[in-house]
Amino acid sequence: MTDPLAQVVGLLRPDLSYFKFIEGTGAWRVRRSEQGRPFFCALLEGTVRLEVHGRESLRVEKGDFILIPAAYDFTSSSIDPTPAANVDTMPVEVRPNVFRLGDPQADPDVRMLIGYCAFGSTDAALLVTLLPALVHVRGEDRLTTLVQLAAEESRASRPARDVVLARLMEVLFIEALRSAGPHAPSGLLRGLGDERVAIAIRRMHEQPTAPWTIASLAKEAAMSRSAFFVRFRQAVGTAPMDYLLHWRMVLAKDLLHRREGSVAEIARRVGYGSASTFSVAFTRHVGLPPSIYARDETAG
Structure with a gap:
């Protein structure tokens, strides 16, 4: 697990x-x-x-x-x-x-x-x-x-x-x-202290490439969509899909830093169907396209 x-x-x-x-x-x-x-x-x-x-x-x-x-x-x-x-x-x-x-x-x-x-x-x-x-x-x-x-x-x-x-x-x-x-007032630690929310967090960490939705995560936590969404946001301080995006970007930056594959390969490893979709999400979240981020990390 x-x-x-x-x-x-x-x-x-x-x-x-x-x-x-x-x-x-x-x-x-x-x-x-x-x-x-x-x-x-x-x-x-x-x-x-x-x-x-x-x-x-x-x-x-x-x-x-x-x-x-x-x-x-x-x-x-x-x-x-x-x-x-x-x-x-x-x-x-x-x-x-x-x-x-x-x-x-x-x-x-x-x-x-x-x-x-x-x-x-x-x-x-x-x-x-x-x-x-x-x-x-x-x-x-x-x-x-x-x-x-x-x-x-x-x-x-x-x-x-x-x-x-x-x-x-x-x-x-x-x-x-x-x-x-x-x-903790909120955050990952508070989320892991909530039995239902922790299930969803673990699933996202176990399978970051899965096509998670609010409905599928709520099902994992054995809750209704609305109740799960509110409980997750109260505990973690962010919406479930925002947390998933955040975690995928953490993984992507680590993979790019270690030069573990091309941008397209890394995109697949963090749950994106295409390099272009991943690049747009990465650039919006990090402020740099993944190719430039990888180059700067290597140069540094």
Whole structure:
């Protein structure tokens, strides 16, 4: 059986090997301005306030895991005591890859593992749209265990510590996505958490070349056309046929990047009866004809 989440993660090829440890004590605030890089944070001890532009502030507690697949402007700060307004704290490296916020002489009351995730996919931006804008997981035993393992590993000086931590972060990434499904406002994860909608998503991923219609997908989900359409759009945030188009374009871009066949062959492999029909759809969705996209990817 096809696993849509495994497919997306496999295409993204996440690399979470860049991370550092942050210790905080007293009042502190750090503002970050990114250009869409994926950011993650595992809180090992204490409590932190996270403010992401355009969203309500979050209280992040011990054992929580945060993932922002495309981060821009956000701020993390102490909760008690509250930092003074418009005052930013400069992290100070106190040990290799360990940074202190606040008094470097005092015992830390906050410890967290933060980092940035690199995606190996050349089309990460398109794939990231299938994920929630922010993943905040709490109270999941499996995730808490992984965070605890990361905390223990971070405190030890064992051989290959960084390699072990990098692998733990990759597992944390996947586990966080799985755990976030029922709580996500919409998107692929929310859709996979809905038993009926998940059936339709799996069918589209298993057979992207099939001539799917609303009626045939609704039949797979054992629902009426109208009820299925509404339920799918509420869960995933887009209409079923739009999701299918999106997924076909993800597959097409990956095939074009890897030069796996001519445009006509790739068109057939993603469900189009002719190269011209595929080219029109691809150009409308991506902004470039498939032949030019393939040439630019090869040149890059």
